[in-house]
Amino acid sequence: MAAVAEAWKETLPVIMNRVTGVGVWTALKSSVPVALEEDSLVLGLPGSDSQLIGHLKLPQVRSAVESEMGRRLNQRINLIVINGTTEADWETEKKRQVERRKLQDQALARQKAEIIAGKSWDTIYEQLSRKHAETQNRSLPQNRARYFQEAIEIVADALIETPINDDLAERNYARCLERIAQYTELPSTFVALKVLEKSFAG
Structure with missing residues (x-):
């Protein structure tokens, strides 16, 4: 990291000449190079200056840092800004990033499941309607x-095949039960009971 720290020290005046604003300059002067991992340059700010992090994330500041440090280090640079100035702070931030990605993946999976479940029960709802339309003499009780x-x-x-595991699926499932109840003139609770009995019986 000594070479990176030296490169930052020598490049900082050039970067500061490319940007404006007292807050931006203060943030840059307070920044400490923490790590260089592949193309990721990690700059940290002391906890006492954490309120300045937003200045370093401004597009023009990011562009200046990435281009000037990239030129100095002769490689492509992607700027990452963290709260803290030690390698331990960077390790903590990486763990947070992993956890955030995990939560995002879980949220995306839930969203996809809701969409699939919604489409599945919509299809069943339409199938029930078609089946009823195809029934001959459907006003007769035996039919x-x-x-x-x-x-x-x-x-x-x-x-x-499509277990109920979220509120959207629950509501779409209920729509199907209500549709059967409407067509057969039976209580929806009775319809639900018969569906459960049939599903448990396989």
Whole structure:
């Protein structure tokens, strides 16, 4: 890191000439090179100056640091700014980044699951409507009963394949139950009970 620290010391005046603002200059002068990992240059600010971090993340400041330090070190540079000036602070920040990525991945996975579940239950809802439209003499009780059996099987199979694990899926599932109840003139709670019995029975 000695070479990087020396490069920063010599390049700092050039960088400061490219940017304006007392806050920006103060942030740059307070910055300490912490690490150079591949193309990532890590600059840290002491805890007492943490309020200045935003200045270093400004596009014009980032551009000046990356281009001038890249020219000095003869490599591509990607600036990372952290709170703290030690390698331990950088290790802590890396752990935070991993955790943030993990949370983002989990959120994305949940979002995808919700979309898939929503589409799945929308498809079932449409299938129930088509099945009812195809039922001959559907006003007759025996034909409503036949539709009821087929509809229960459709929803029970879907419940096994697409478990209810979020609020959106719960609501779309309920829509399907209400649709069957509407078509068969049966209580929706009774419909739900029959679906559960069928799904547990396999």
